[in-house]
Amino acid sequence: MKTLTVLGSTGSIGTHSLDVLRRDREGYQVYALAAGRNTDLLATQIAEFRPAVAIVATDEVRSRLCEQLTAINVPKPRWPELHWGNSALVAAARAPQVDVVISAIVGVAGLEATFEAVCRGKRVGLANKEVLVAAGRLVMDAVSRYGAELLPIDSEHNGAHQCLRAGKPEEVHKLILTASGGPFRNTPWPDLALVTPQQALQHPTWRMGDRITIDSATLMNKGFEVIEACWLFGLPVHQVEVVIHPQSTVHALVEYKDGSVLAQVCATDMRMPIQYALTYPDRFEAPVPKLSWADARKWEFYPPDLERFPLLKLAYECQAAGGSATCCLNAADEVAVAAFLGGKIGFLTIYEIVRETLSKVPVRRPETISDVLEIDRQSRGVARELVAARMNRDAVTA
Numbered sequence: 001m002k003t004l005t006v007l008g009s010t011g012s013i014g015t016h017s018l019d020v021l022r023r024d025r026e027g028y029q030v031y032a033l034a035a036g037r038n039t040d041l042l043a044t045q046i047a048e049f050r051p052a053v054a055i056v057a058t059d060e061v062r063s064r065l066c067e068q069l070t071a072i073n074v075p076k077p078r079w080p081e082l083h084w085g086n087s088a089l090v091a092a093a094r095a096p097q098v099d100v101v102i103s104a105i106v107g108v109a110g111l112e113a114t115f116e117a118v119c120r121g122k123r124v125g126l127a128n129k130e131v132l133v134a135a136g137r138l139v140m141d142a143v144s145r146y147g148a149e150l151l152p153i154d155s156e157h158n159g160a161h162q163c164l165r166a167g168k169p170e171e172v173h174k175l176i177l178t179a180s181g182g183p184f185r186n187t188p189w190p191d192l193a194l195v196t197p198q199q200a201l202q203h204p205t206w207r208m209g210d211r212i213t214i215d216s217a218t219l220m221n222k223g224f225e226v227i228e229a230c231w232l233f234g235l236p237v238h239q240v241e242v243v244i245h246p247q248s249t250v251h252a253l254v255e256y257k258d259g260s261v262l263a264q265v266c267a268t269d270m271r272m273p274i275q276y277a278l279t280y281p282d283r284f285e286a287p288v289p290k291l292s293w294a295d296a297r298k299w300e301f302y303p304p305d306l307e308r309f310p311l312l313k314l315a316y317e318c319q320a321a322g323g324s325a326t327c328c329l330n331a332a333d334e335v336a337v338a339a340f341l342g343g344k345i346g347f348l349t350i351y352e353i354v355r356e357t358l359s360k361v362p363v364r365r366p367e368t369i370s371d372v373l374e375i376d377r378q379s380r381g382v383a384r385e386l387v388a389a390r391m392n393r394d395a396v397t398a
């Protein structure tokens with residue numbers, strides 16, 4: 001039986017992860033569930049999975065969780081230890097009894113805990129791509145130093161991980177990540193300025209958290225995935241390509257040097273890569289409906305338009321620049337996306353904020369996770385000032 005900590009249990013990946021665990025009660029037990037603020041859902045998960053520990057973002061949320069556990073009649077003796085904040089996340093990730101950590105908190109809030117799990121040599125099912133975007137070199141150094149197993153849950157990287165099992169690293173010519181293209185893949189540039197948060201949140205093929213959905217609409221998410229792939233598979237950025245594939249059924253392709261291309265194909269359901277990350281190197285019964293090959297199907301592939309989606313290009317440039325550039329990219333984007341979702345800036349202004357933040361924050365070489373978090377804080381500060389200036393400018397224009 002494997003013992004797990006699920007970081008981000010109330011999110012899209014977290015709930016899909018618990019659904020995979022639900023299918024194999026004999027195979028898994030939950031040590032800790034960690035969430036941000038959704039106490040209603042966390043209380044239900046506690047009642048069902050009976051973890052030893054539960055963690056939320058703040059002390060005030062912890063009090064709400066107590067009320068909620070009482071409201072749904074979970075008897076006190078069955079309550080887990082209730083904690084809040086980052087040091088509790090770190091403790092739950094590195095607890096000796098934990099075999100596997102699912103890293104599914106959104107943003108750098110999950111970075112330290114994920115890093116600690118790696119430093120304890122655990123298996124980490126990595127959904128939280130910001131961990132590698134912000135601190136790729138440090139995390140991968142720790143993976144080799146402590147013998148941790150980093151298994152990607154992101155569907156494209158999970159697909160690539162499967163294709164890469166067929167050959168040797170030196171035989172790989174390039175890795176190709178597919179992108180659905182998001183809801184605006186055919187929208188002309190001038191119309192993108194008028195896009196609303198509601199429109200941007202309508203992803204054509206995946207149901208995910210808000211930030212990743214907006215990042216998918218700008219193709220920033222694909223840029224993050226390029227960076228994530230470079231770190232996970234030890235590839236230089238010019239060996240990682242992106243291709244638009246609106247059907248989202250082929251998740252990744254690996255082209256070997258003899259010209260042979262292997263593709264990973266499965267239904268668009270995150271439970272498949274989650275289960276793979278838990279059971280690797282074995283394969284268990286499908287946690288999702290299998291694809292039907294009796295129906296005719298059409299698969300399209302075409303190159304992304306980097307003029308209309310410049311954040312993808314920026315991601316390539318940041319990875320090539322190295323150092324802290326990608327950490328700054330992630331922080332600026334997180335601030336800009338939150339401002340867009342809050343109605344403070346327009347869709348195209350997300351790119352402006354990110355580009356200008358990058359031009360104002362000098363690139364450094366972070367030596368520790370604290371350095372990374374400091375660069376993250378500095379970049380957020382710059383991005384917030386730029387957002388405030390844009391709001392003033394827009395107010396004056398109006």
Ligand code: NDP
Pocket residue numbers: 007008009010011012013014034035036037038039056057103104105106107109127128129130153154155206207208209210211212270
């Ligand atoms: P969601 O927004 O749906 O979930 C985020 C989770 O993080 C929630 O459980 C949230 O808690 C929790 N959280 C946020 N802040 C904190 C905090 N300070 N402390 C503890 N927990 C916190 O995101 P997704 O599940 O969509 O994505 C999670 C990660 O996985 C992201 O990095 C994303 O890029 C990546 N990913 C997601 C995919 C998907 O299909 N959804 C696919 C591939 C990668 P609460 O809701 O309770 O506040």
